[in-house]
Amino acid sequence: MSGGGIRSASFNIGVLAALHETERLRRVDVLSAVSGGAYALSWYYAQHFHDATDRNELDKELFAFGGRFQTSLADNARVFGSAEYWSLGAVNLAMTPVNFLFNGIFGWHMNTTPGRAIYEDRLKAIFQTPPAAKLDSTPIPFAQLKRKVREKQLPYFIINTAAFIEDSSEYLGAPLYNRIYEFTPIFFGSDSLGRHNYDAKDPEFPLTFARAVSISGAALDGTKMISGSSQRTLWSLLNQDLGYYMRNPSLSRDVEALHRILPFPLYYFHHYPRHLDGTDIYLSDGGHAENLGAYALVRRLCAEILVVDAEHDPTYEFEAYHVLKRALRRDMNVELRVKYVDGIAQDERTLREARVDQALRDQGDPDTAARTDEDRRKERLPPLRTMDALEGWRWRCAAEHPATRGRIAHLPYKGRDSELTVDYIKAAYWRKPEECKPADDYFTRCLKVSSEDQCWTALEHRQECKAAAAKCRLQKGSHDQKCKALAQNCTSEEDEAWIRHPQADGNQRTLDYAGIYFCRTRETEALRRSRYTRLNHFPSRRRPIRISTRGSSRPTASSATTSRSAH
Numbered sequence: 001m002s003g004g005g006i007r008s009a010s011f012n013i014g015v016l017a018a019l020h021e022t023e024r025l026r027r028v029d030v031l032s033a034v035s036g037g038a039y040a041l042s043w044y045y046a047q048h049f050h051d052a053t054d055r056n057e058l059d060k061e062l063f064a065f066g067g068r069f070q071t072s073l074a075d076n077a078r079v080f081g082s083a084e085y086w087s088l089g090a091v092n093l094a095m096t097p098v099n100f101l102f103n104g105i106f107g108w109h110m111n112t113t114p115g116r117a118i119y120e121d122r123l124k125a126i127f128q129t130p131p132a133a134k135l136d137s138t139p140i141p142f143a144q145l146k147r148k149v150r151e152k153q154l155p156y157f158i159i160n161t162a163a164f165i166e167d168s169s170e171y172l173g174a175p176l177y178n179r180i181y182e183f184t185p186i187f188f189g190s191d192s193l194g195r196h197n198y199d200a201k202d203p204e205f206p207l208t209f210a211r212a213v214s215i216s217g218a219a220l221d222g223t224k225m226i227s228g229s230s231q232r233t234l235w236s237l238l239n240q241d242l243g244y245y246m247r248n249p250s251l252s253r254d255v256e257a258l259h260r261i262l263p264f265p266l267y268y269f270h271h272y273p274r275h276l277d278g279t280d281i282y283l284s285d286g287g288h289a290e291n292l293g294a295y296a297l298v299r300r301l302c303a304e305i306l307v308v309d310a311e312h313d314p315t316y317e318f319e320a321y322h323v324l325k326r327a328l329r330r331d332m333n334v335e336l337r338v339k340y341v342d343g344i345a346q347d348e349r350t351l352r353e354a355r356v357d358q359a360l361r362d363q364g365d366p367d368t369a370a371r372t373d374e375d376r377r378k379e380r381l382p383p384l385r386t387m388d389a390l391e392g393w394r395w396r397c398a399a400e401h402p403a404t405r406g407r408i409a410h411l412p413y414k415g416r417d418s419e420l421t422v423d424y425i426k427a428a429y430w431r432k433p434e435e436c437k438p439a440d441d442y443f444t445r446c447l448k449v450s451s452e453d454q455c456w457t458a459l460e461h462r463q464e465c466k467a468a469a470a471k472c473r474l475q476k477g478s479h480d481q482k483c484k485a486l487a488q489n490c491t492s493e494e495d496e497a498w499i500r501h502p503q504a505d506g507n508q509r510t511l512d513y514a515g516i517y518f519c520r521t522r523e524t525e526a527l528r529r530s531r532y533t534r535l536n537h538f539p540s541r542r543r544p545i546r547i548s549t550r551g552s553s554r555p556t557a558s559s560a561t562t563s564r565s566a567h
Contacts, residue, residue, distance in 0.1 A: 001037025001308050002320060003217070003287035004427075006077055008036030008310040009043070009127070011427045013073070015308050016044060017063040025059065030302060032158040032293040034286035037308070038216040039127050041157055042209065043073070046128035048152055049140055055152040072131035079122050088115040092239045099239040107267030108260055109245045109280045116242045120214035128210055139208035142198045146185035158296045159183040159212045160286035163190055164223050164243070166274045176327045179289045181281070182296060183212040192276055196249045206246050216286045218242035224288040243284035251279055287311070290327060291320040298328060298408060298420065305408075305420060310427035316394035318344070321424070328408065338406030338424045344397050399430035429518050436519035443520065449485045458490055459516065465490040 001012040012033070019025040033041040044062070047069065051058055062069045080088065092115045099112040128140070149156070163181040178192035188206055189195035199205050207215070220242045222235035235241070247256065251271065259271050259279045271279045286293070297305050311320050318341050325336045408420040446455040458465045469490055472483035 001031065001033035001040055001293055002311050003035025003037060003219070003285065003291045003293075004311040005036045005217070005219075006039070006079060007312070007427070008308075009039035010073075010077065011310040012037050012040035012308050013043065015306075015425065016040065020059050020063050026056075028155045030158065030297060030300065031155045032160065032296045033216070034160045034291055034293040035217040035219060036310070037293055038159050038213045038286070039123060041159065042123070042213040043127040045145065045149070045154065045157060046140065046209070047130065048154060049145055049148050050130050055154065068131040073126070076126050079119070079126070088118060089240060091115060091118075096237065096239050100237060104237065105264050106260070107262065107264060107272075109282075111245055113239055113241060115240075116214070116218070116244065119218075119242060120210055123214050123217070124210045127213075139210060142183070142185060142188075142207075142209060142212075145209055146198075149185050156185060158293070159216050160290070160293050160296060161212070161216050161283045162224075162286055162289035163193055164274055164282045164284060164288075165192065165276065175331045176290055176295050177299065177331060180286070180295060181283055183207065188212075193248070193281055194250050206249060207244075211244070214242075215244045215283045218244065218283075219285040219287060221284040221288065223282075223284065241284075243282055245280040245282055248277075248279055248281050251277070255279065287320075290324055292324055294324055294422075295327060298332070298334075301411065301413065301416060301420070303417060303420060304423070306423045306425070308425045308427075316344070316398050316426075316428065318426075332411075334408055334411055336406065336408050336422065338404055338422060340397075340401050340404040341406070341424060341426075344394055395428065396430045398426045398428035402426050402428050429514055431515055431518055431522075435515070436522065439516050439519040445488065449488050 001015075002008055004011075016025060019028065031041055031044075047062060048055065048058060053061075061067055064070065092113050095112050095114060099110075102108045102110045103112065148154070159182065161181045161183070163179055165179060175191075178190055181190045181193065182188065187195045187197055196206075218241075220240065222232050222241055223243070226232050226235050255271060256279045259267060262270055271277055274282050289295075291311050292307055292309060294305060294307050309318070309320055313319065321336075321338070321341055328334050328336050403423060403425045406422040406424055408422060410418040411420065412418075442459075443452075443455055446458065450458070465486070469483060469487035472480065472486055476483055478484075
């Protein structure tokens, strides 16, 4: 279950819903998640932790469209808005003197970023609190969660974070098995930093369940976002990192106490954090190491691996896939091959080169101003194949085959199959421009008298909308302006023929939220061709909307709960 924030969390919940509907969720042995995928994972396990209902019965309720769990997610799936992000940044900045004193001078490496704790509480409120319940401040210890996993026979889970290891003479920070720091129901740790059991006497050590999830999603971190030691030092001073210093369980309390009393610069030479024997281990977003969460499953030789790739990938270059591919080749000497994904990138230049090249071709020779537009058109070279990407070529390729099969070969383990099966799912969706015309017509008409949110509400509650308009006409007459405006918001028969999908039984019908969402957030061809625009084909900037768990046969592009299209 890949990283990607709320987008990834929603899409991964859609995949879990699809597995549940096809009765395959019960056959899943391991769930491995990173960042936004860990949001979804924590939602599933936290609801089972808080509710004693039988697993089968609770799963039905968890994934029921319109049920209390899905409704709660749809209504609350918003971590922070722009104003809140700026406010958190200001609060973090206010703690700069404290950070400089305790971490810069004394080298205690305390977690002085208030935004990190606020972020953790927000994730806990959205994903780890039962619907209609107040935020419970009681943490979920891993030891208790382990018992619940066994009682309900839930899949074994892995929450992936990244341990930052500064360069050593052996370059131990390179292999992923050293940097991926795991939290499971049984142990926590990595190869280089050791693996440890949870301390039953101290249930909050090393971390609570909520804290591990928030660290797995701590993407805002200068160690990975910023290059250059001077720039990183400045960023660290500004106190904006969401990463977390955890006490190293391999060292004794006495060693830690001695380190705390050493002033600058002596603490640099005594179990300095970010070294293998440091007093503290610095953990950040699991995507800073491997953003698909698949590496942990390959190491465990899982015979069938379902990879959900919903990371931020606006140009569909499958960066996370290629990071995993290179790591498996380097660390295990095995080859990941998903033929269709490999084919998209084969023999292509980078998008940046192609964009510049196309811009020059479009402009022609700038030194010959006397030529007409017709002259320039005739002299242009044929467009490169790579330029199709700017018109959504990669995007459409991914959407045509959002689920494709591959393999990992050849594993040198005696007595085991030499290959692992990989099903690769990409969050991608595509509609032709003409297919968006009904949605455009509806919103063009609706926006003349209503706001964008009111138009969406009219779609979600179309039957109630028509009933209210009819009641208004009966009470006030058909010529009443308020009644006319109310009726104009409602969907027409032509709208519903496009936005509703028949179910398998031919009776129940639901909104094609994925199609509507795509059409309302798509970018124009002019924007995609622009040399200066940031391509962002995946529509992740709109308000969350509810997506049916029973409807579309296409992959969804929502930012809230998703559809069974994750098949």
